[in-house]
Amino acid sequence: MSPPAAVMRFYPLLRVFGVLLMGFALTLLVPLLFSWWWRDGATTAYDEAFLLSLGAGFILWWVARHEKHELKVRDGFLMVVMVWTLLPAFACLPLILHLNISFTDAYFEAVSGLTTTGATVLANLDTLPPSINLWRGMMVWLGGMGLIVLAVAVLPLLGIGGRQMFKAETPGPMKDSQLTPRMTQTAKGLWAVYAAITLACALGYKLAGMDWFDAVMHAFTTMGLGGFSSHDSSFEFWNSPAIEMVAIIFMLIAGMNFATHFLAVHRQSFAPYRRDPEVGWFLLVTLGSVLGIALYLWQLGVYPEFATALRYAAFNVVSIATTTGYANTDYNLWPIFAPLWMLLLSCFATSAGSTGGGLKMIRAMILYKQVYRELIRAMHPSAVWPVRIGGRPVPGNILSAVMAFGFIYMSSISLLTLLMTFSGLEIVSAFSAVVASINNTGPGLNQVGPATTFEVLTDFQTWICTFAMLLGRLEIFTFLVVLTPAFWRA
Numbered sequence: 195m196s197p198p199a200a201v202m203r204f205y206p207l208l209r210v211f212g213v214l215l216m217g218f219a220l221t222l223l224v225p226l227l228f229s230w231w232w233r234d235g236a237t238t239a240y241d242e243a244f245l246l247s248l249g250a251g252f253i254l255w256w257v258a259r260h261e262k263h264e265l266k267v268r269d270g271f272l273m274v275v276m277v278w279t280l281l282p283a284f285a286c287l288p289l290i291l292h293l294n295i296s297f298t299d300a301y302f303e304a305v306s307g308l309t310t311t312g313a314t315v316l317a318n319l320d321t322l323p324p325s326i327n328l329w330r331g332m333m334v335w336l337g338g339m340g341l342i343v344l345a346v347a348v349l350p351l352l353g354i355g356g357r358q359m360f361k362a363e364t365p366g367p368m369k370d371s372q373l374t375p376r377m378t379q380t381a382k383g384l385w386a387v388y389a390a391i392t393l394a395c396a397l398g399y400k401l402a403g404m405d406w407f408d409a410v411m412h413a414f415t416t417m418g419l420g421g422f423s424s425h426d427s428s429f430e431f432w433n434s435p436a437i438e439m440v441a442i443i444f445m446l447i448a449g450m451n452f453a454t455h456f457l458a459v460h461r462q463s464f465a466p467y468r469r470d471p472e473v474g475w476f477l478l479v480t481l482g483s484v485l486g487i488a489l490y491l492w493q494l495g496v497y498p499e500f501a502t503a504l505r506y507a508a509f510n511v512v513s514i515a516t517t518t519g520y521a522n523t524d525y526n527l528w529p530i531f532a533p534l535w536m537l538l539l540s541c542f543a544t545s546a547g548s549t550g551g552g553l554k555m556i557r558a559m560i561l562y563k564q565v566y567r568e569l570i571r572a573m574h575p576s577a578v579w580p581v582r583i584g585g586r587p588v589p590g591n592i593l594s595a596v597m598a599f600g601f602i603y604m605s606s607i608s609l610l611t612l613l614m615t616f617s618g619l620e621i622v623s624a625f626s627a628v629v630a631s632i633n634n635t636g637p638g639l640n641q642v643g644p645a646t647t648f649e650v651l652t653d654f655q656t657w658i659c660t661f662a663m664l665l666g667r668l669e670i671f672t673f674l675v676v677l678t679p680a681f682w683r684a
Contacts, residue, residue: 198497205258207269211276212254218281219247224332225288229325236292236323243287250284268681274649275676278664282308285333292326298653302660307333309667310549312421312519312636313659319426325405327424331414337667338418338549339388339452362629387456391447397501398440403432419549421519421636428644429509429522438509438522449476449516451547471557471584471642472545479555480543484511494529506530517541517550519636519644526643532637540635551634551666553603560588560596602670607632610662617654627651631662 226240286304289295299315306313307330314388319327396413400406408424415422425431429438447455450473457466467473488500488507497503508521514536525533542558544550563581570579580587607628614624619641626638627648637644642651648659665673675681 203518205261207273207276208254209258209261210273211280212256212258214277215251215281215284216248217251217256218284219244219251221332221336222247222288222329225325225329228328228591229323232513233296234323234325234676236288236325239288239292240325240329242291243284246287246604247284268600271672271675274669274672278308278405288326288329292323296653298656299649302648303655304333305660305663306636307420307422308337309634309663310334310337310420310517310551311631311634311663311666312415312419312420313642313648313663314422314631314636315647315651315656317426317647317649319424322424324424327422328407328411330422331411331424331581334418334420334422335414338420338448339385349575354566381651383456383460384452385515387452387459388417390459391455394438395444402436402440403434412441413444416441416518416520417448417549418516419448419551419634421513423520429520432523435505438505441514441520442508445512445516445518445520446477446480448518449480449544449550450470452549453547454545458523465515469584470545471559471600475559476543476545476555480512480515480539483515483539484508487511487535490532491528495543496528502524511536511539514635515549517544517552517633519630521637521644524645526639526642526645531597537629537635537639540633543627549584551621553600556583556604557596557599559583560593563588564593582671599669599671602674606662606670610658612660614655617652617658619651619655627655627659628662631659632666634663634666 201359222240222244226237226244229235229237229240282301282304285308286297286300289300289303290297293300293316295315302313302315305311312334316322327472340501383650392413394651395416396409399409399412404412411424414420421428423429423431429441450467451470454466454470454473458464484504484507488504491497491507492500492503497506506525507545509520509522510525512518517540525536540552542553542555544552544554544589546556548554560581560583567579570577581593582588607625610628610632611621611625614628615621619627622639626640627642630636630638630642651659
């Protein structure tokens with residue numbers, strides 16, 4: 195007896211997800227082999243997680259193995275949501291099996307890693323088995339460019355098309371443009387650039403003074419802009435301006451559109467950076483904020499020397515603006531304006547197509563220019579004043595979509611903050627936890643500041659932040675589309 199048609203229509207999705215899950219299971223072999231070689235006592239956690247993930251993926255693939263249809267647009271949205279909500283349930287297995295923490299905390303940690311948020315509920319990171327920290331770093335790195343983009347490069351080889359998943363996953367301008375004629379070639383090119391810059395980052399950390407393990411682990415989390423560290427004190431552990439400078443450089447690189455990096459490498463030219471309208475504003479806003487906050491801290495006497503103020507402002511402002519979440523001091527103790535400004539930067543500073551979160555610079559530019567156009571039209575009703583980005587007019591449908599996104603983005607922050615305060619959390623901690631989660635930034639302020647962890651939250655508050663991280667990583671609309679009744683109508 196065959197399953198009902200309503201169930202059968204999801205079989206292509208189950209087949210694709212089964213293949214994805216089996217591929218994801220293979221990544222668990224890396225910490226497994228490392229744990230076995232390092233003899234850190236966590237080996238059994240990975241082999242059990244590997245077998246469970248591989249077995250579940252194989253069952254899904256086997257059940258739907260004959261369904262080889264190309265995914266439709268609706269399928270692409272649902273697949274992306276499935277990947278980012280279900281994969282963390284398998285990614286968190288080593289944490290549950292070895293650390294014996296609750297599913298709520300383990301799932302939060304896995305979602306935080308794969309969404310490149312970098313918020314953690316774990317303490318005593320310095321004493322964790324090295325393979326656990328390696329797996330945390332790998333989750334950030336894999337989530338950085340997006341497992342879906344990797345799937346686009348691999349699944350066509352298995353007879354599974356990936357174009358609709360790519361369009362549902364990629365943010366901003368990359369949705370409607372291809373860098374190469376074939377989607378698979380595009381995904382491979384993006385991952386090649388991503389991997390090459392990660393290798394350069396690891397070498398930079400090693401030359402600056404880290405050991406090889408920390409260099410690789412932090413290269414993963416730097417390029418993923420995820421902020422997980424193998425030390426409770428994050429970059430304060432080294433107290434090294436050289437290491438901090440390497441981090442600043444590569445955080446800025448990761449905060450730019452990887453499509454621009456790809457084109458620059460492919461054409462062996464810096465011209466793509468000059469033509470990318472986001473690059474200039476991203477650097478101007480971020481580096482301008484570094485200088486402004488350094489002067490602010492120096493003038494208020496937080497640091498007696500401007501050079502010291504510049505060092506700490508540069509590292510922490512770039513870290514939060516790029517939604518990485520590293521810290522080399524407890525900036526929660528600075529005058530409140532500075533950390534609030536940094537939190538605001540995390541809302542919009544990074545470029546579309548980067549591994550950062552938030553509204554993205556391109557949307558902020560469009561919203562600003564739309565507001566300016568309305569001011570002009572208020573004074574000159576008959577004036578024709580198109581919104582232009584990079585010298586080209588922005589289509590009306592894009593303007594409408596960006597304004598709708600801005601509205602739902604602010605509404606989501608407001609509603610989730612109200613829920614957090616309803617649960618008993620004081621307002622600054624509640625607001626900053628939501629903003630840091632939905633922007634995939636990591637640390638917030640007060641009870642969830644850089645010197646603490648999200649362990650202080652109740653289970654209810656932890657799930658709110660988990661939902662916010664997923665909402666931010668899926669750029670809100672991808673998630674909300676799946677929740678609409680129209681989506682499920684046949």
